[in-house]
Amino acid sequence: METDVRKNPALLKLDLYCRGIRLDESLLDERSGRKILRTRAGLGSGLEAILPGGLWTNIPVREFFVEDSPYTLMEHDEELWIRHAELGWVSPIRLSPRPPWYDDKTSSGKLMTRIGSLQGTYLGVYPSKVCEYWLEQPKEQCRFCSVGLNLGADDADDKSVDEVVEVVLAAQRESGITYVDFNTGHYDGDTYLDILEPYIRRVKEATNLLIGVQTPPHRDLKRYHDLRRMGVNRVSFCFELFNPECFQKVCPGKHREYGLDRYLAAVEYCAKEVGPTGRSFEPWVVNGEIIAGLEPPEDSIKAIDWITSVGAVPTVCVFRPLEGTDYKDVSPPKTEDVVPVFRRLYEACMERSLPIGAAPNVHVSLVMLPEEGRWLQHDPQRFRFGELKLRAMRKYFRYRLGREMRRASAANA
Numbered sequence: 001m002e003t004d005v006r007k008n009p010a011l012l013k014l015d016l017y018c019r020g021i022r023l024d025e026s027l028l029d030e031r032s033g034r035k036i037l038r039t040r041a042g043l044g045s046g047l048e049a050i051l052p053g054g055l056w057t058n059i060p061v062r063e064f065f066v067e068d069s070p071y072t073l074m075e076h077d078e079e080l081w082i083r084h085a086e087l088g089w090v091s092p093i094r095l096s097p098r099p100p101w102y103d104d105k106t107s108s109g110k111l112m113t114r115i116g117s118l119q120g121t122y123l124g125v126y127p128s129k130v131c132e133y134w135l136e137q138p139k140e141q142c143r144f145c146s147v148g149l150n151l152g153a154d155d156a157d158d159k160s161v162d163e164v165v166e167v168v169l170a171a172q173r174e175s176g177i178t179y180v181d182f183n184t185g186h187y188d189g190d191t192y193l194d195i196l197e198p199y200i201r202r203v204k205e206a207t208n209l210l211i212g213v214q215t216p217p218h219r220d221l222k223r224y225h226d227l228r229r230m231g232v233n234r235v236s237f238c239f240e241l242f243n244p245e246c247f248q249k250v251c252p253g254k255h256r257e258y259g260l261d262r263y264l265a266a267v268e269y270c271a272k273e274v275g276p277t278g279r280s281f282e283p284w285v286v287n288g289e290i291i292a293g294l295e296p297p298e299d300s301i302k303a304i305d306w307i308t309s310v311g312a313v314p315t316v317c318v319f320r321p322l323e324g325t326d327y328k329d330v331s332p333p334k335t336e337d338v339v340p341v342f343r344r345l346y347e348a349c350m351e352r353s354l355p356i357g358a359a360p361n362v363h364v365s366l367v368m369l370p371e372e373g374r375w376l377q378h379d380p381q382r383f384r385f386g387e388l389k390l391r392a393m394r395k396y397f398r399y400r401l402g403r404e405m406r407r408a409s410a411a412n413a
Contacts, residue, residue: 001343001378006090009053010375011335012082014342014368016059017318018335020066021047021082023073033095034102034118046320047073048096048120048365055372056096056120056363063321065332096120096365101170106163115159115167120365122179123171127159128195131185133253140253142240143326144291144319147185161198168203178361178401179210181234186216186257193223197230204231208408210283210359210401212236216258217266224266224274228284231277235270236287236315239263242303246295263288264306271311281400285355286312292341293319293333300341308348313356316345317367339376346373350383357390360398 005012034048047059060066070085073093082090096118104112116125126147133141134148141148171177180203184192192215200211212234213227224235239260241247248255254263271286288307292300300316307314318338321330349356349370357371371390374380 001339001376004087005084006087008375009051009055009091010342010368010372011339012091013051013055013057013372014318014338014376015335016057016071016082017320017368018332018338019069019071020060020063021071021073022066022069023047023061027073027075027080034098048118050094050096052091053375054363056365058119058365060320060332062323064329065321099171099175101167101174104170106166108160108163110163112167112170115163116171116180118171118175118177119181120363121175121177121361122181122364123168123175123177124181124183125159125164125167125199126183127164127199128184128187128192129158132187133185136253140256141326142251142254144240144250144294144322144330146322146325149324161202164199165202165206168207168209172207172209172405176361177209178405179212179233179359180207181212181214183214186253190216190218190220192216193218193227197227200227200230200232206408206412208401208404210234210362214238214289216254217262221266221269221273224270228274228282229277229279231279231282233283234285234287236289237263237266237270238289239267240289240291241295241299242290242306243295243299246299250294267307267312268310281404283355283358283397287315288312289315289317291317291319292338297337297341300338301344304341304344304348308352308354311352311354313349313354313370314345315367316341342368342373343376344373345370346377347383350386353386353389355390355393358393358397360394360401 002008003011005015047061049059050056072083074081074083076089079092080095081092084090099118102113106112106115116123130148131141133139168180182196182199184195196213196215203209204211210233211231213232214236217237227235239247240251244260247260267286267288274284288303290300290303304314319332321328321332357369
């Protein structure tokens with residue numbers, strides 16, 4: 001593996017997650033980057049940027065550990081560059097473009113970014129009230145999560161279907177999005193899918209974009225067949241930690257209400273039992289989401305191996321201690337400790353021939369994507385034939401999705 005961050009953009013992305021970057025925010029005033037928001041799925045609140053190799057990232061800039069970072073954002077040759085205290089100039093960096101619609105308002109008068117915001121190149125929408133774990137006495141929210149600090153601050157706490165569709169259409173038109181992700185927390189009575197379904201139906205009908213859903217596991221697993229039939233392309237279950245003791249400690253509400261086993265059962269069921277819909281083009285991906293840095297690395301690797309063994313794709317975040325959360329003073333992991341996790345992420349997906357990186361124009365800033373783990377391999381040529389198959393799949397996806405979106409646009413003209 002190339003160990004010089006000046007030559008390995010994935011290692012640089014990972015190191016920046018773990019160490020952050022110091023900056024003078026006045027450098028950003030006259031540039032077109034996105035405002036540093038708390039609203040990043042409750043998991044991140046940093047600088048949205050693009051590294052060499054086209055790797056999109058969200059870099060910590062305001063958390064306590066950034067004060068000790070060797071990285072600084074500086075101006076160099078009239079460009080923004082990353083400078084390392086010992087290595088010197090590391091690489092140029094581009095701010096993620098701020099789309100024109102970020103300054104627009106919906107027909108109801110709300111700023112569009114309070115309805116949804118870009119996370120990398122896809123649109124993230126949290127359409128309902130705050131996760132009820134934040135309302136318990138004592139609170140039972142996941143200890144790393146900041147979503148209860150978002151709503152009503154950077155994010156509106158009430159979003160109508162019409163408002164969401166309006167923002168999705170603006171993001172599709174001006175930012176070229178191909179994917180919308182709907183996210184909710186826990187609500188008593190398993191009402192989260194009931195809440196999301198009207199949004200899913202209207203957005204799918206209006207755009208034919210790829211749609212993802214991230215909620216707790218519903219008790220009636222047959223509901224996921226219904227989601228599939230209405231055009232959902234991805235379901236994701238955030239169980240965060242594979243180590244049962246760590247899961248109980250970090251996610252007390254999830255442990256009490258669902259338990260780790262129910263999360264795992266939902267991942268396996270959706271990956272194995274939810275089949276084709278009969279619609280013309282509806283790809284299907286199931287994700288199990290974990291956080292690296294809050295349990296031993298070997299447990300994260302076990303989680304990756306289990307998720308891929310049932311045909312699902314792991315999503316792996318790097319723990320970030322966010323301001324205002326219970327874990328605001330907990331240190332992030334060391335880069336060298338999580339490199340093996342992300343190396344295994346790529347290997348496990350390729351060994352199972354999982355469709356990583358297939359969706360066009362989906363770059364995620366908050367996580368290291370499985371395909372980006374190729375940069376961390378000791379033998380990058382090991383899966384060269386699998387990479388050729390993935391390239392062919394990506395071309396097919398791009399063609400078919402473009403045709404479906406054009407068809408929806410013509411139907412709604």
